[in-house]
Amino acid sequence: MAYVVTENCIRCKYTDCVAVCPVDCFYAGENMLVIHPDECIDCGVCEPECPAGAIMPDSDPRAANWAALNAEYAAQWPNITEKIDPPADADAWNGKDGKRDLLSSAPAA
Template sequence: MTYVVTDACVKCKYTDCVDVCPVDCFREGPNFLVIDPDECIDCTLCVAECPVEAIYAEDDVPANMTQYIAANAELAKQWPIIVQKKEPLPEHEEWASISGKFDQIER
């Protein structure tokens, strides 16, 4: 089982999770992070670090967000590794509580 970044990360991109990842499995896109399922070791450290609770175990991804499982796998192959915490996106506070942002992912 791997972990999956979901809806709450879109247009927020908090990177607290990146700092605790022991295997550098996070990938960075313009307005979203993903987890490379081939690199994730299921350590769970990132889950507690996410301030918007965007990270789920694959088996626990809510039914309305299952498209994020495939998106994480696909985008992890395209986006570069991120290994250090950065500031969240400028409008992160406004977007943090908005749901249904899958179509807002900049690829």
Template sequence: MSYVVTDNCICCKYTDCVEVCPVDCFYEGKNFLVINPNECIDCGVCEPECPAGAIKSSNETNLEKWIEINKRYSKIWPNINKRKLPMDEADKFNGIKNKFEKYFEY
């Protein structure tokens, strides 16, 4: 089991989660973060730190799409291990549903 970043991170990219990760398993795209499931130690410290509630346990239901997205992009995006400012309009995008098709950038 690991944790995965889901839809609500898109266009927000708060990095509070990155700061607390003890194994640096986060990777950064243009407008989204992912977790490498092979590096995540399932400690769970990142989940409550996410202001967008975008981090979920991979044991939750209906996350197959997000598990695959996290796995795929963590192999090609650069590692992030320091907190950064969120995206300029993060608060505006926080809570918008189904952002993947419209806003996700590789």
């Protein structure tokens, strides 16, 4: 089992989770983070750290559509190991529904 980053991370991209991850399994896209499923040790320390509540176990039914996306982009995006500032408008995007179409496939700059 692993943890998965889901829709609410899109355009929020808080990195509090990255700061606590003991195995550095987060990868950064332009406007979202993902977790590499083969690197995640299922410790769960990242889940309560996410201000957007966007991280959940891959066993959660709400994570089903996001597990494959996490695996796909973790293989393409750069690894992130330190907390960075979120986008200036992150709080305005936190909790908004229907953000899936806003996901950028571009890696973080």
